[in-house]
């Protein structure tokens with residue numbers, strides 16, 4: 001009852017000075033708004049950059065078969081490397097793995113008529129093209145149906161197609177693999193793709209130019225796991241189920257933990273030969289982390305500046321307001337108000353102002369993303385060149401409100417409001433009632 | 441005009457009103473309590489009250505040892521030259537300021553030793569203030585201003601509001617309940633202040649130059665209001681410069697240079713004369729205007 005009345009009186013005396021109250025509220029509003037919107041934009045820009053890094057393979061873990069040192073191999077058949085059961089184990093047990101891509105690569109010769117070319121016969125699944133960002137120039141990439149049926153179909157890298165079919169249309173033709181005496185019907189030709197650089201030294205460079213892709217099930221059925229390779233005049237037998245498993249992880253954040261899980265699953269099974277390695281794109285992760293920290297730092301800085309500016313505004317006006325009302329405080333004290341009554345009165349007013357300002361700040365904050373797009377659009381129509389010269393992270397940023405910043409911004413703004421309202425109120429309440437009454 | 445020279449001040453039996461305001465949980469008085477000749481306890485008694493202000497260069501002794509008693513139902517005018525300590529004394533009596541030394545009793549309670557909250561409590565429950573500059577709260581209406589003293593006692597019910605309306609009516613502001621101070625004349629504002637000073641049913645009313653800003657017509661109205669309050673049994677202590685105003689009081693205390701210089705009673709006849717004289721003056725003014 002008493003509190004209700006106190007609140008009502010607080011609002012009433014605020015409404016009596018709409019300009020002053022409005023300015024105080026504006027300080028808080030701008031502080032909260034700026035924190036929410038600027039962190040949202042910084043988050044959006046950060047997302048763009050993160051995606052770019054991800055597209056370089058930052059969220060990829062590669063599990064690879066490696067040839068064990070000769071002393072470990074002595075007396076055994078050349079049987080080593082990843083097993084298909086490893087793949088099943090990973091898929092079944094690691095939830096953060098989005099997709100797992102088994103790959104088997106064999107060096108082979110390919111012929112069509114008199115033309116011949118050396119290259120890699122790559123057994124893979126349809127996801128391979130997307131994960132390695134291979135683009136189809138003609139026809140299509142491998143499809144699920146090819147794999148299920150273990151069909152004898154293949155997709156050629158641009159270079160291979162050019163060598164085997166210099167004057168002909170490759171689609172529908174049959175490529176011959178002499179070492180395994182098989183024909184594969186061409187269903188697609190890829191665009192040329194430059195060899196990828198070794199990214200940050202952690203992922204080896206990949207040269208896709210000599211590849212012929214077939215369904216991994218077809219490779220297993222037609223060729224099997226045992227492969228005879230001719231190397232410098234000698235024949236070597238190699239028995240291996242998979243050369244590599246490429247794992248796509250849900251997010252860059254989970255790469256390290258996922259890699260650790262995969263290692264703990266797989267490594268015990270390969271402890272004897274040490275014929276498997278788990279490769280993490282460490283430098284990319286590092287880069288991603290640095291960028292995220294940078295954007296976070298910028299966001300925090302902006303937030304601090306806005307809140308400090310807002311806070312000073314609030315403090316300023318509260319001080320002026322209390323000074324202006326010293327006489328009123330004197331009157332109230334003379335009529336029986338205790339010090340705490342005065343402090344309480346001003347606290348109530350500050351709380352009302354702070355929360356009203358914060359609330360409006362949040363509302364306007366949610367209008368931030370459309371406002372950002374509007375601004376970009378305005379720049380674009382006014383001066384397209386200038387727009388083009390903006391960094392990609394700004395042009396493509398999709399501001400996304402970081403929910404955690406809302407309580408943060410409100411908390412800090414309200415705290416600043418309370419402190420700067422409390423200080424002059426306590427000061428005024430401490431005054432001798434006589435001095436307060438004399439105040440003009 | 442001079443106040444009539446009459447017999448030295450003598451305590452007259454006070455007409456005691458039943459109090460509705462309770463002393464509450466105020467600290468009990470200490471020893472040295474004052475009792476008047478007739479055995480009653482005075483509303484106010486001070487002994488050797490001193491107040492000095494310590495400034496950077498010097499110490500100003502505003503009050504240098506003042507003693508007197510004010511029985512219930514008294515009507516005292518405090519006079520004296522400017523700077524003699526009248527306001528300082530009144531502020532002390534109003535518990536707005538603390539004496540540097542000396543004793544100060546309100547009824548049974550020793551006020552000189554109380555802390556800030558207890559003093560606020562006393563102001564809230566026992567004292568009504570009327571200031572020279574009205575001191576109304578600008579954002580409040582007449583009724584709300586009158587209610588403020590009870591607000592700090594936590595009393596905000598419809599009964600209190602009705603009481604505020606009744607008080608406003610009794611000082612002739614029935615038509616202006618919802619006006620704000622800005623919309624009222626000085627005299628009207630002062631009447632609001634008087635109504636406000638009555639809201640907490642105070643032990644006594646303190647008025648510092650309450651008529652100082654008012655013309656003689658309005659001054660007469662306010663003084664008549666004080667008369668009727670005093671006739672109801674309220675103790676009134678007022679500071680004034682004007683002999684004509686002081687002539688309406690039952691008793692005149694004079695200060696000079698921080699000390700009591702005289703303390704006299706106005707006879708009932710001289711008070712009645714002053715009342716008539718002022719009324720005629722007001723009538724004459726009114727006629728001149730016509």
Ligand SMILES: Nc1ncnc2c1ncn2[C@@H]1O[C@H](COP(=O)(O)OP(=O)(O)OP(=O)(O)O)[C@@H](O)[C@H]1O
Pocket residue numbers: 493495500501502520521522523524525526527528529
């Ligand atoms: N807050 C203060 N600080 C310092 N000196 C003060 C203070 N208040 C009053 N004084 C001094 O105390 C003395 C008495 O002042 P007070 O206001 O009581 O005089 P007064 O009798 O009310 O005068 P007036 O008739 O002009 O109102 C003066 O000399 C004054 O300068």
Ligand SMILES: [Mg+2]
Pocket residue numbers: 526527528
């Ligand atoms: Mg004075």
